[in-house]
Amino acid sequence: xxxxxxxxxxxxxxxxxxxxxxxxxxxxxxxxxxxxxxxxxxxxxxxxxxxxxxxxxxxxxxxxxxxxxxxxxxxxxxxxxxxxxxxxxxxxxxxxxxxxxxxxxxxxxxxxxxxxxxxxxxxxxxxxxxxxxxxxxxxxxxxxxxxxxxxxxxxxxxxxxxxxxxxxxxxxxxxxxxxxxxxxxxxxxxxxxxxxxxxxxxxxxxxxxxxxxxxxxxxxxxxxxxxxxxxxxxxxxxxxxxxxxxxxxxxxxxxxxxxxxxxxxxxxxxxxxxxxxxxxxxxxxxxxxxxxxxxxxxxxxxxxxxxxxxxxxxxxxxxxxxxxxxxxxxxxxxxxxxxxxxxxxxxxxxxxxxxxxxxxxxxxxxxxxxxxxxxxxxxxxxxxxxxxxxxxxxxxxxxxxxxxxxxxxxxxxxxxxxxxxxxxxxxxxxxxxxxxxxxxxxxxxxxxxxxxxxxxxxxxxxxxxxxxxxxxxxxxxxxxxxxxxxxxxxxxxxxxxxxxxxxxxxxxxxxxxxxxxxxxxxxxxxxxxxxxxxxxxxxxx
Numbered sequence: 001x002x003x004x005x006x007x008x009x010x011x012x013x014x015x016x017x018x019x020x021x022x023x024x025x026x027x028x029x030x031x032x033x034x035x036x037x038x039x040x041x042x043x044x045x046x047x048x049x050x051x052x053x054x055x056x057x058x059x060x061x062x063x064x065x066x067x068x069x070x071x072x073x074x075x076x077x078x079x080x081x082x083x084x085x086x087x088x089x090x091x092x093x094x095x096x097x098x099x100x101x102x103x104x105x106x107x108x109x110x111x112x113x114x115x116x117x118x119x120x121x122x123x124x125x126x127x128x129x130x131x132x133x134x135x136x137x138x139x140x141x142x143x144x145x146x147x148x149x150x151x152x153x154x155x156x157x158x159x160x161x162x163x164x165x166x167x168x169x170x171x172x173x174x175x176x177x178x179x180x181x182x183x184x185x186x187x188x189x190x191x192x193x194x195x196x197x198x199x200x201x202x203x204x205x206x207x208x209x210x211x212x213x214x215x216x217x218x219x220x221x222x223x224x225x226x227x228x229x230x231x232x233x234x235x236x237x238x239x240x241x242x243x244x245x246x247x248x249x250x251x252x253x254x255x256x257x258x259x260x261x262x263x264x265x266x267x268x269x270x271x272x273x274x275x276x277x278x279x280x281x282x283x284x285x286x287x288x289x290x291x292x293x294x295x296x297x298x299x300x301x302x303x304x305x306x307x308x309x310x311x312x313x314x315x316x317x318x319x320x321x322x323x324x325x326x327x328x329x330x331x332x333x334x335x336x337x338x339x340x341x342x343x344x345x346x347x348x349x350x351x352x353x354x355x356x357x358x359x360x361x362x363x364x365x366x367x368x369x370x371x372x373x374x375x376x377x378x379x380x381x382x383x384x385x386x387x388x389x390x391x392x393x394x395x396x397x398x399x400x401x402x403x404x405x406x407x408x409x410x411x412x413x414x415x416x417x418x419x420x421x422x423x424x425x426x427x428x429x430x431x432x433x434x435x436x437x438x439x440x441x442x443x444x445x446x447x448x449x450x451x452x453x454x455x456x457x458x459x460x461x462x463x464x465x466x467x468x469x470x471x472x473x474x475x476x477x478x479x480x481x482x483x484x485x486x487x488x489x490x491x492x493x494x495x496x497x498x499x500x501x502x503x504x505x506x507x508x509x510x511x512x513x514x515x516x517x518x519x520x521x522x523x524x525x526x527x528x529x530x531x532x533x534x535x536x537x538x539x540x541x
Contacts, residue, residue: 001082001141002060003036004073012076014060016053016083044175044330048125049085052095055122056083064118068111070101070131071118079107081134082141088166089176090156094127098168100141103133116149128152130168140479142169146230154234160214164207165238170231171207174334178326182338183211185324186297189340190215190270193295199269202261202291204254204284209235211272211299213244221246223268225257254280258287270295278482279305282312282366289316296341301328305482306337308513311347312366319344348372349391352506357499358394362508365485381495384448386466388511389490394498403495405443407451408510410487410517411460412436412473422454433521436463440491448488463487481517489514 004014017038040057042050060080063071072078084098097119101107116129128151134143146168157166160183166172173179190196197219203212206224208231216222216239224247226232232251239247250257254275271293273280279302280288288296296318300306310320318341326336349372353360358380361372369382369391381401383389392401409427415437417429424444431438437460443451455461456468464474465486477483494505510518518524 001036002073002080004075006075014057014073014076016057016060044332046087048093048095049087052085052097052123052126053083056097056119059118059122064114066111066114067118068107068115070099070107070111070115074102084132084142084169086166086168086170086172088127088155088157090158090163092127092155094125094155095123096128096130096152096155096166096168097126098130098132098142098146100132100134100143100169103135103143103145112149120150126151127155128168132169144229154237159210162209162213162217162242162244163238164209164213165234165241167208167230167234170228170234172210173336174329175327178328178336179210181326182299182336183214185326185338185340186211186272186299187215189295189297189322192340193270193342195269195295200267202268202271202293204258204271204273204280204288205275206235206249206272207231207274209238209247211274213238213242213247216244216247217242219246223248223250223261225250225252225254227251227253255283255287258284258291262287262290267291268293270297272297272299274299275305277302277305278478279309279484281484285309285312286316286366289313289318292343294343296339298339298341300337300339301334302482303337304513304516306339308482308484308516310339310341311364311512313341314344314347315349315364315367317343317346319347352390352508353504355497357396357497358392358399360493360504360506361391361393362389362506363391364388364511365513381493383490387448387486387488387490388508388514390493390506390508392493392495399498401495401498402445403493404445405448405490406492407439407441407443407448408487408489408491408514409439409441409455410436410463411439411455412463412470413460415439415460421451421458425451425454431523433518433523438518438523452486452488477517481520482513483517485513487514487517 001019002016004012006012015036015038017036020035020037059071069078073080079101082100086096119129120126130146130148132142132146154165154167156163200221203222203224206212206226209224212222212224224235229251232249236249268291271288320339320341322340324338328334328336349361349363351359352362363383365386365388368385369379371377371393377393377395378398380392380394380399382391415429420426425441427439427441429437430440452462452465453468461469463477464483489510492507494503497504
């Protein structure tokens with residue numbers, strides 16, 4: 001990444017490095033949203049990349065005339081957001097350099113030529129220079145438009161027994177030796193599942209084919225899915241050049257492509273998934289389980305999203321049989337995990353109340369209401385499918401309940417410390433979290449769907465609510481805080497027993513994925529007491 005800092009005298013110093021730990025939680029200063037830490041003598045960077053990075057630092061310190069701000073960081077009034085460096089190892093080893101620039105306004109041909117020439121002079125080992133245009137306010141560093149300014153359009157890069165075509169800005173693991181270890185672990189999983197040569201493999205988030213080209217070369221029938229068009233095109237071209245015929249590439253969002261594949265006649269024996277840090281969406285997890293593969297190989301770079309996704313897959317009938325950590329960037333906490341999952345009985349839901357007439361289960365988000373296995377029960381009441389909470393089941397005749405419900409909600413924006421929402425809901429604000437409100441909401445004989453609509457109408461929708469929420473806020477929380485669902489959880493349900501008239505009260509702890517959001521917002525999840533409104537208010541950010 002590229003940024004800049006300003007000293008007490010007002011002088012700017014450009015910085016080339018990595019995001020610092022916790023930088024997303026720090027307030028913006030001088031227009032800089034992230035803290036970039038320069039590590040000029042990084043001990044885990046390969047020598048060829050270190051040499052090119054050193055040359056780029058010199059260019060940032062003294063940008064040549066005529067480059068139009070292409071070599072000046074945005075905080076200094078320039079156009080530069082980042083550099084992406086990709087080392088390739090093959091018959092001709094070298095580095096592909098991508099400048100990530102603000103898309104507007106348009107640059108002149110002369111400015112781009114001057115910039116490309118300055119970068120090319122750094123080293124004879126630079127194989128090509130490209131520019132990538134990033135849209136303002138995008139949560140992604142790389143934009144969708146990449147243009148090669150000079151040199152190789154693509155470059156051969158070793159990937160096991162085959163090679164992949166490296167393209168500018170496409171994903172690659174940081175450590176080559178550990179990337180090979182990931183491939184070996186997935187291969188061991190295939191062997192244990194009895195899949196050795198001519199099997200059908202779905203490679204999700206497949207990039208340019210690092211995990212699956214070698215398997216296709218050995219006889220596997222591969223379908224690769226990738227949303228970044230240059231990487232997908234590189235995978236297809238690499239298969240063509242190596243005469244690998246059973247290799248199909250699908251370009252697009254994983255959930256959308258999976259929806260189309262599910263309608264086809266050919267199932268898959270194995271699924272590999274190597275998603276970004278935010279993990280797999282609920283739709284992708286459901287679609288993978290519906291394909292009924294014999295093996296799921298999940299490569300994760302974030303333990304929190306891995307835990308969230310494995311918990312959901314366990315309820316969908318896939319259990320993790322083996323978890324293998326892979327130290328991807330030594331001397332840092334960046335550890336990949338390879339999870340191997342096999343078909344299993346769906347994980348049961350926790351029962352929080354059970355008597356002769358009815359029982360109550362604690363339901364995670366993304367699951368519909370279903371009775372316990374072997375029970376012939378009637379559904380009495382259930383939390384919506386996209387939120388976590390309770391389901392109530394009757395063993396006898398159908399009954400009607402009007403329960404008192406207590407929810408924890410993260411609402412967009414600042415709400416008053418206490419108040420009403422509509423006619424039948426009251427709330428107390430438990431915390432202010434970076435401009436948003438953590439609420440404890442009590443609904444008395446009211447519908448949670450009405451609550452969600454009313455909050456949206458007031459301009460304070462539930463964060464993560466796809467139905468009536470604020471999409472930019474949802475996207476921000478998914479990218480930065482890993483929220484893939486509405487932040488709405490039923491912590492308490494109470495009702496009069498239909499036969500005995502005794503008051504039944506059940507409680508539920510905050511689910512792990514919502515605790516993760518609070519933790520990353522700087523709030524201690526254990527301070528949220530589901531049975532009391534007496535928690536002192538906390539202000540974060």
